[in-house]
Amino acid sequence: MKINWGTAIVIAFICFIGFIMYFVVNMSTNDKYDHDLVVEDYYKQELEFQKDIDKEKNAKALTTNISWKKSEEGIVITFPEELKINKIKGKVFLYRPSNKQLDFETPISLSDHNLLIPDNRLLDGRWNIKVDWTYNNKPYLYKAEINY
Template structure:
């Protein structure tokens, strides 16, 4: 049996479509591949975008508002001396882009203008650190990417 050009092209297209369907099915059904969104509440966060920009500007207005240091015991966040620790309330969110099960959230409880995050919460790799706090009613938002 001899194949002509038309039959060969149709067979090639069908083979390609079959390959693509196989790959799509494999990627969707295989539990090895993670299909989580970057964040669960993506749309709600986008609605507060301008508020976040204003809070980030508040942090930039203060020199060294937050300094992040890594030591043997973990991660240390040093708040500026301009802040009185009793008027700060908020949280620190450690976001791991590659695995949401490693995400952690800590309330801000300062001791000598410092917040300590123990080493057990920090696995090697990339982390996005978000410090979201209020000081005397003014919102502040600080972002930092860190690779351990």
């Protein structure tokens, strides 16, 4: 039996569509390929975005902003020296883009102008840090990407 060009093209299209459908079904049903949003409450966070912009403007208006550095004990977050530490309130959120199970949040509790994030909580790789804090009831926000 001889196959002409038209029949060969139709067979090729059917094989290609079958191949693509196999991968679509496999990717959507297999638990190995998890397709979660980046964060669980994505839409809620999107509505809060303007507030975050205002907080970041407040932080940039400071004479010195928050800084961080890597140390042997972990990550040291340094708050501005001119601020009184007993009036600083807030939380630090560390977000791991590659694995949401590693994300964690810690409250800000300062004895001096430094906050230590212990090394045992951090794996090597990329982390996004978000420091949401207030000073004299004025909100501030600091964001950074850390390669630990």
